[in-house]
Amino acid sequence: MIPGGDFHPLLFALTAAWVLACGIGVVAFRSIVRSAVSMVLCFVGVAGIYALLYAPLLAIIQLLIYVGAISVVIIYAIMLTPAQSGDMRLFFNRQSLFALPLAIATALLLIFVLVTSAIPGVTSKAHGVSLKTLSDLLFNQYVFPFELVSFVLLAAVIGAIVLARREESP
Amino acid sequence: MSAVDWYLALATALFCIGAYGVLARRNVVLVVMSLELMLNAVNIALVAFATFIPASRAVDASKGQLFVLFVIAIAAAEVTVGLAIVIANYRTKRNVQADRFDEMKG
Numbered sequence: 001m002i003p004g005g006d007f008h009p010l011l012f013a014l015t016a017a018w019v020l021a022c023g024i025g026v027v028a029f030r031s032i033v034r035s036a037v038s039m040v041l042c043f044v045g046v047a048g049i050y051a052l053l054y055a056p057l058l059a060i061i062q063l064l065i066y067v068g069a070i071s072v073v074i075i076y077a078i079m080l081t082p083a084q085s086g087d088m089r090l091f092f093n094r095q096s097l098f099a100l101p102l103a104i105a106t107a108l109l110l111i112f113v114l115v116t117s118a119i120p121g122v123t124s125k126a127h128g129v130s131l132k133t134l135s136d137l138l139f140n141q142y143v144f145p146f147e148l149v150s151f152v153l154l155a156a157v158i159g160a161i162v163l164a165r166r167e168e169s170p
Numbered sequence: 171m172s173a174v175d176w177y178l179a180l181a182t183a184l185f186c187i188g189a190y191g192v193l194a195r196r197n198v199v200l201v202v203m204s205l206e207l208m209l210n211a212v213n214i215a216l217v218a219f220a221t222f223i224p225a226s227r228a229v230d231a232s233k234g235q236l237f238v239l240f241v242i243a244i245a246a247a248e249v250t251v252g253l254a255i256v257i258a259n260y261r262t263k264r265n266v267q268a269d270r271f272d273e274m275k276g
Contacts, residue, residue, distance in 0.1 A: 007176075009176075012176060016176075019180065020180070020183055026187075026203055026204065026207060027188075027191035027207075032197055036203065043206075049180070049217075050214075053217045053218060053221040054221055055221065055238075058217060061242060065242050065246055066206070070249050073250060074249065077257060081197075081257065081260050091195065091196060092195060092196060093194065093195070094269070095193060096195075098193075099193035100194070104186070107182055107183060110182040110185075110186075111179060111182055114175060114178050114179065114182065115171075115175075119174065121223055121224070122219070122223060124222070125222075126173065127221060127223070127224070129231050133228055133232045137233065138239070142236060145240065149240060149244070152243070152244065153246065153247050155247075156250045159251050159254065160254035163255055163257075164253075164254040166261070
């Protein structure tokens with residue numbers, strides 16, 4: 001049973017507006033705690049986008065990993081570092097005047113490429129992926145990368161502990 | 171514009187918002203958060219391509235979603251190590267501002 005169906009313009013527009021509004025909130029809020037809350041809401045919106053793309057497994061993993069785990073790590077980092085206060089130049093660096101035109105120019109370039117190029121082999125009808133096909137691939141053909149990722153995560157955990165551990169005074 | 175174009179436009183917009191955050195903000199924790207936004211944008215583009223290909227190529231679509239799983243796992247590793255570096259640097263230098271991370275400048 002493969003999930004699939006049509007493109008829902010209204011649901012997409014609502015979810016995309018949610019994601020973009022929260023994304024702008026992340027980079028625009030002065031308080032970093034507000035940015036973090038905005039980021040969590042943005043991740044929830046991205047999970048909604050995955051659900052609209054008929055990828056329910058990815059939507060659940062997005063909620064578990066990003067909303068559940070990565071957000072907690074980032075909020076811990078916010079708690080362990082001092083919050084800034086003061087005027088605007090403390091929040092944006094000296095290059096920020098160039099950053100906005102650069103970001104807009106990149107967006108325009110990518111949109112231009114998107115509009116002018118015909119992407120071959122895409123359909124207007126959405127086709128999801130059955131969980132069986134996905135797990136077959138993950139645990140047969142891609143089992144070595146899967147195990148490698150677990151090793152990378154182990155190395156990252158050990159590295160994070162070594163880096164962030166408080167040095168014992170002699 | 172077809173359906174996949176709308177999703178790619180959303181991914182483009184989110185990517186550039188994240189890029190602006192990486193370039194303009196000073197707090198390193200916020201730079202890491204903006205990086206996560208960029209990674210999410212790339213994931214949206216990958217899933218959009220995986221969803222809007224013909225049903226006869228279901229295995230290819232699965233590979234697209236599988237790649238997103240790997241990206242999410244690597245992003246978790248990246249954010250863990252990145253924030254550990256930020257906290258270690260704050261312990262020694264009392265600094266979380268990106269433009270003062272210049273110990274390795276030649």
